[in-house]
Amino acid sequence: MRKKIISGLVASVFLISSSCQTNPVTGKKDVMFMSESQEIALGKEADPQIVAQFGLYEDPTLQRFINEKGQQMAKVSHRNNLNYEFKIVDSPVINAFAVPGGYVYFTRGIMAHFNNEAQFAGVLGHEIGHITARHSAQQQSKSILAQGGLLLGMILSPTIAQYGQEVSQGLGLLMLKYSRDAERESDKLGVEYSTKIGYDASEMADFFTTLQRKQEEGGQAIPSLLSSHPDPGDRYNTVHQLADAEQRKQNLTDPKVGRNSYLKMIDGLIYGEDPKQGFVENSVFYHPELKFQFSIPSGWGYQNTPQQVQMGPKDGSAVMGLTLVPGNSLEEAAQQSLQNYGLQPVESKQVTVNGLPAIAVVADPQQQQQQQQQQQQPLRTLTYFIQHGGNIYSLMGITTVQNFNNYFQVFSSSMQSFKVLSDPDKLNRKPERISIVTVSKASTLAQALRSHNMPDNRHNELAVLNGMQLSDQLPAGTLIKVVKK
Template identity: 70%
Template sequence: MKKYLLAGFLAGNMFLLHSCATNPVTGKRDVMFMSENQEIAMGQETDPQVVAQFGLYEDPAMQRFINEKGQQMAAVSHRSHLKYEFKVVDSPVINAFAVPGGYVYFTRGIMAHFNNEAQFAGVLGHEIGHITARHSAKQQSKSILAQAGLIVGMVVSPQFAQFGETASQGLGLLFLKFGRDDERESDKLGVQYSTQIGYDAKEMADFFTTLQRQQEGSGQAIPDFLSTHPNPGDRYNTVNQLAAEEKQKQNQTNLQVNRNSYLKLIDGLVYGEDPKQGFVENQVFYHPVLKFQFPIPAAWGYMNSPQQVQMAPKDGKAMMMLTLAPGKTLEEAGQQVLKNYQLELVESKQVTVNSLPALAMVADQKQEQGVIRTLTYLIQFGGNIYHIMGISAANDFNNYAPQFTSTMQNFKELTDQAKLNKKPDRVRIKTVAQASTLSQALRSFNMPDSKFNELAILNGMQLTDKLEKGTLIKVVEQ
């Protein structure tokens, strides 16, 4: 036995020796379990999943802007030979992320919080830096393509990750956390690349401050590129210093900020949840386009996407999800669900849910950790079959079954005209009519006092900041 262990150890070390690759940025040798071709293939596989998960934001001018700036910056990067793609995805979450092979995504939520092109360019360079320095590939190599903690793991225990149809190796890359050194390296590359294409990289430091204020004010999760070890204050100072050094190094004398042109670009941008994708009010989920509603259990979190709605309690011991089910009949859909999730049927029965035909099933899946029990309702409505599944360990099932059942049996047609016709909030760009403070300007545009702090952060300003006549600012209106 010892002989075989020793042979395996030696083989493993030989594998490590042959798995080193030269980092394009540092020139040093990194342990890497994937080739560049594998990186590219992973990006190509992940991209359609990302687009399906979030959807592309429907604004041709904005998509053209991110692609043009991205291609310009990619051309001066350390891996200019890659075929890059840049996209704005339709999510209110404030985030930007990159996957191996040259794919970069910005949410509309983060686009709303930039206040000039230079801030955008700094973060764009930061994300390209993760690709050029192969950070995602290194992280993936360290985890050896681990299966746990993928997209469903954002709201529930990883043991349930397999039940989310979007829980895949590719999407797991979106949520890798980079270490202190990787983030600092990407900050440095963001400064370098944005300066090279003519932007003032100091603005990226100001944007980090905006993000920190936003997180402190709302309690929302910090974006990946901010949720790392470097102290925000130190990071601000470091990026400012790097920007000054890079400006001198490149002998740049006319670096751009381009505030007004950027603000005009985002005029009309959807802000927060888009009702047409579904929204939650008072723990009830409404979908005005598909015209249905259902309650979310009290104190449960939720995550909505074009493909599915996921819900979970804070303890992570259960989850529910709603998706569209394949199949023309309830029975056909039921068989497909059992097959797709490798479930063993315990019992099933025909039921009605608020006069809608439905099929209820209890089914189990045996795992190494124990038995998982599921309650599924398949509900026929509006030409679709809706699949709502509740999942927990078999030992916990009786504790969560009442909450599963309450949500499923209260699925019904949405008829409330106020909910059906709900319009999204949008970023609107206004011109300050006379010299004033930001708070005075917001009041002149009839913004409610309760929104002042949020709008100050959105504008990257303090309420006491003095504005000149003709200054453009953001407000939020329908």
């Protein structure tokens, strides 16, 4: 055993030493188990999946803008050899993210909340920074080393083995610490890159204030210790200091902000949920384009994407999902879908759901006997395959065998509520859009919103959207965002 441990240590040292690569940003040697070619391959594989998951937001003007600024910034980055791609995805969530190899994505939700070109440029630089500093590769490598260290420690120390779960949780916090360090490094790179193409990087700090207000508005603020991103308030001061220093370093005396030009570009941008992709109202999901509706169980949360609708209770004890499934008949679709998921039917019957032909199937994972030995609570599913409008829909509920009887009625009630959507109000529902209007006379933001018939109960939301306070004094001629259908 001792020889094996020593051999393992020698092999680990060799692996680490042979995996050291120069970080393009810092110039220092980092342990990396992912080559640049692997990063590029990973990005190429992930990109179509991301596009399929969210869909692209079709706006040629905005797409041209982010590509132009992205390519301009890529040239001044630490990895200008990569072929970068920049895309706007059709999601109301406020987010921007990057994958290895040069792929950067902005949601239409974050594009709606920027209030000038400089804020966008700062976040663009931040995301490019994740790519240039190879943060994904670093994270993967650190995770491999940490887990390897944990396993080795369990072999050498019975005490560590006894508290393996607690140690693993500690390693989870360590990984979050690495991630927060990566975020801080990307903030610094975002300041550097956006300043290099002439923008006022301090505006990125102001956007962090918008993020913080959105968190507080939704009651979803996350303690800094358990968040993979540094606290927005903490980042505000740091980024302002970095921006001042970078402008002096680059001798940038008149940095660009581009407020009015940016606001005019997003005039007409869809804001919030797009009804044509499906929307929820009073615990009922409506899909105007596909012309169906069904009830979501009371108190359940949901997530809607172009590929599927997922629902579940807050405690995570069950999940239900709706997807389109291929097949020339219900029987073929059911058989193929169950096979794809590795499910073995326990009970199956043909039913009718509000006049629509359907098949209801109770199924368990295949090789149930083996799974029962491997896990204490094996799973069971209830699926309704429903034919409507030339499509076949799968509504699948998943929970443990132990909880299945408790959730059976919840699943089946929701699935049996599926029906043709015929309500003209729901079929013709239009999305809300950003509308850029001009303040006609000097007033507060609150007064300006009222003059454009914005209801009082949405004033705080619109103040955050504009990156302002309701009491802010606005000169005549100021452009602001309102929301209209």
